Amino acid sequence: MGSAAGATGELDVFDAGRCCGGYALGVAVGRRFGEVIRSRMSRDLVLRQQLLPFASTAQAEPLLAALRAANSARYPQYWDELVGTADGSGVPLLHIMLVNFRKEILPFIPKEDHDREEEADDDCSDVLVVSESMAIAAHNEDANVALLGHxxxxxxxxxxxSSSFTAYTYAGELPSCAFGFNSNGVAFTLDSVPPVHGEIVAGAIARNFVSRDLLEARSLDDAMHRICSPDISVGHSYNLMDVRSRRIVNVETASGNRFAVREAGVAPFFHANMYRHLQIKQVCS
Incomplete structure (x- = not known):
């Protein structure tokens, strides 16, 4: 996975400190990584060739309006953060919206204009093990080539x-649609899953907003509530860790407030990019 690296080749880390609200945090991140964000937007072929052309159509207008309304209403602080990222980086808000809502938009782009298999590489995988001697979540971070260096x-x-978080972040997106942890001892990694079109709800809660909310979780139970309660558009797989109690659980979600939970144990549990325990119609690879 690529990164925003300095002369040493190390991953660039920005400590925003205490910010008075979501907008201030977004502006700070946008200013700090403006060059990286603008570079990603100029090179992201999914954005340039699929999302932006679709956004200019009459079909896209109600979908984008619904996504904006649903997510800004449920998560006003994170919506302000998204707007702040656009303002701080000098990138049009529409572009920032599209990359943050990409998983909720791509299924609705007419098939003749968009080969959905192109998104198949935007995936990750995990191995989870909890025993008396160890508690491990081994995560492989895969994503679109446009994120190399971004x-x-x-x-x-x-x-x-009272609390803080650390999040691996895709340029221009909310922290984090990849992995992160906070000072409350809650950590997570994410795996994409492929529900068929009929399992997707247009204009509902976006996965980037749910994972941003996870960074504020106070406990494992609170994290599970933040995952399972929103009326989401597209399903996802979450690997949640409670560092203090040495517990790891996998939670698969789908639209219609459907979810299934499996706790990791001594036998290694592997999760990649297919539903394993939630009964959902999914695209077969």
Whole structure:
């Protein structure tokens, strides 16, 4: 996976400190990584060849309006953060919206204009093991080639200083649709899953907003609630870790508030890019 690297080749880490609200955090990240964000937007072929052309059509207008309304209503702080990222980086808000909503938009682009198999590489995988001697989540981070050189780490502290998070972040997107952890001992990794078109709800809650909310989780139970309660558009697979209690659970979700939970144990549990325990119609690879 690529990164925003300096002369040493190390992943660029930005500690935003205490920010007074989501917009301020977004502006700080946008300013710090503006060059990287603009570079990603100029080179991302999914954005340039699929999302932007679709966004100019009459079909896209109600879908984008519904996504904006649903996510800004449920997560106003994170919506402000997204707007701040656009303002801070100098990138049009539409472009920032499209990359953050890409998984919720791509299934609705007419097939003659978009080969959905092109997104098949935007996937990850995990092996989870918990025993008396170890508790491990081994994660492989895969993504679209447009993200090579276009990722970074964001650290932030709540305004009152009571909690903080660290998140591996795709340029221009909310932290984090990849993996992250916080000072409450909650960590997570994510795996994509492929529900068929009939399992997807147009204009509902986006996965990037759910994973951003995970960074604020106070406990494992709170993290599970944040995953399972939203009326999501497209399903996802979440690997949740409670560092303090040495617990790891996999949660698969789907539209219609459907979810299934499996706790990791001594036998290694592998999860890649197919549903394993939630009964969902899915695209077979």
């Amino acid at each position: 990722t970074y780490v964001v650290k932030a502290t709540s305004p009152d200083g």
